[in-house]
Amino acid sequence: MSAKIEEAIYRAYASKPKYEQVMPGVPEDYKQIKTLGDLLKVNYKHVTVEEQMRGNLVAKLKKGEHPYPGIIGYDDDVIPAVNRAILSGHDVLLVGQIGQAKTKIAEAIAKNLLSPIPVVRGTITNDIPTTIPEDQMIALLTDSEILRMQPEFTVSPECEEIIRASKLETKIDWISSADRYKYILSTPDISVKDLVGQIDAIKIAKKGVELYSVESYSAGQLLQARHGILCIDELPVLDPRKQVSLLSVLQEGKFTTGAYPVVFKPDVKIIATANPIDYTHSGKIIEPLFDRLRSHVDTHYPKSVEDEMLIIVQESRIADTKNVMLPSFIVRTIAKITQMTRAHHDVNHDKGVSVRMSVHSMEMMVGEAERTRSILHGVKAIPRFCDIHCIHQSSKFELAEMEDTRENRRNVLDLIIEGAMTEISLEYIQKLPQEHITKIKNEFAKNKAFQVSQTIIGGDGKKSADGYELQLSKFPALRQAVDETISAIKEEQKQLVERAKQHGIRTDAISLSQNLNGEFTASVTEVILEGLRHIQPPLLDKKDNSYGLAQ
Secondary structure (H helix, E strand, O other), X not given: OHHHHHHHHHHHHHOOOOOOEEEOOEEOOHHHOOEHHHHHHOOOOOOOHHHHHHHHHHHHHHHOOOOOOOOOOOOOOHHHHHHHHHHOOOOEEEEOOOOOOHHHHHHHHHHHHOOOEEEEOOOOOOOOHHHOOHHHHHHHHOOOOXXXXXXXXXXXXXXXXXXXXXXXXXXXXEEOOHHHEEEEEOOOOOOHHXXXXXXXXXXXXXXXXXXXXXXXXXXXXXXHOOOOEEEEEOHHHXXXXXXXXXXXXXXXXXXXXXXXXXXXXXXXXXXXXXXHHHOHHHOOOOHXXXXXXXXXXXXXXXXXXXXXXXXXXXXXXXXXXXXXXXXXHHHHHHHHHHHHHHHOOOEOOOOOOOHHHHHHHHHHHHHHHHHHHHHHHOOOEOOOHHHHHHHHHOOOOOEOOOOOOHHHHHHHHHHHHHHHHHHXXXXXXXXXXXXXXXXXXXXXXXXXXEEOOOOOOOOOHHHOOOOHHHHHOOOHHHHHHHHHHHHHHHHHHHHHHHHHHHOOOOOHHHOOOOOOOOHHHHHHHHHHHHHHHHOOOOOEEEEOOEEEEOO
């Protein structure tokens, strides 16, 4: 029996694979491979993480596929730089301010460029059985003693015990890319042991093993990310002693821990992130580590309002998408506010203004529409300009040119909001003929005022005596302007939906539907009214919640 096992092992290890690959290292029928015996029958050969990432990237580029769906606005610079790094086999340092999708890029690389791998069920260090040397595999399958020629960690003691117990029937699980992506947020309490593992006193006590036996070792993040990607967020926060522990992994692909006489080869790619103000010139990344992270890629904020809009639609968490509709001009206004904040002379440019400001503000607008109208009246939650000041709650930035107080930040943001609303609303007013604006002016001279409020619903009828629809019936020229603008906005909405679909973004919340309860009309009406405030000379003035003829 032992002779047959030896022959089978030698043949499986020495022979070419008996399968075609659907991805690097993945047999075409891999889901049917469920045991160690199945792996050996097909002469399975493991492919390293570097080879997986390169092979999968090459395949996607040949097919013309975007390697990282969901990463928006980086096609001309960041994505090519990341691709170059991967094709070159580099570990990567992503350098950029807060909210520039650095960790999202790392997640996207792991999700899209790692192949599934076969690991022994029940192991936490992603133990691939065919990486065990031939003589050790034979010893495990024949219940012989393993003669270790060098102190190297191949698979965990738990894995060896499982194989000894189950032999060729050892269960195999194909582990996805997501399960081999490990994330560390660098904080002062992260220890060297967290990274490289430690000798576990509890294991020594429970199992009665020797102090320096491999059975006394508990894996750290580097080994738990084995055959995968380890993302170290805000690398400069790690103190130099902890950074040193990463040097040998980046240089030689291996590490040791303290006086522990075992070499670990995690087969892991490291993707680290850093803020420019914490970059190496301030001494916060030690020079040897800075040098060994071979590719440094600079990220940036969205360069266009359109890209920021797509990110808002993609990232906003909306609980009830069936009851929410985001007008394109509201999404554009939120994107514009964030971009104007980034460019504002009083805002701290070193700290930056995260894309999360856009995303959280959009979520806040939806919540405000639900709070003031949707829940109480059973109408669609469609944000309006009158909801917009709720975003003070979600807008986070620091001031540089004046004292950074809450009051000063509020005043700056109010001016930015006013500027964004003015710019967006004028885009629609400028499409109206001058004679149409004159007719609207005459109507306001007769009817005096148009009431707007978060609590006034769009529809008329029994629910509201002063609904927007009912008020519009008294302003025929304004009604016509609103209808014409709605037609233009519906076309914009379709274009936004189409762009979102091209990026694989869900479009539930931006798709037009029949049942808008007059709320869409109300939102558009406020845009027109706001625009009429800012034409030169101003046609309307606003006092409290009432638009009336400018004096």
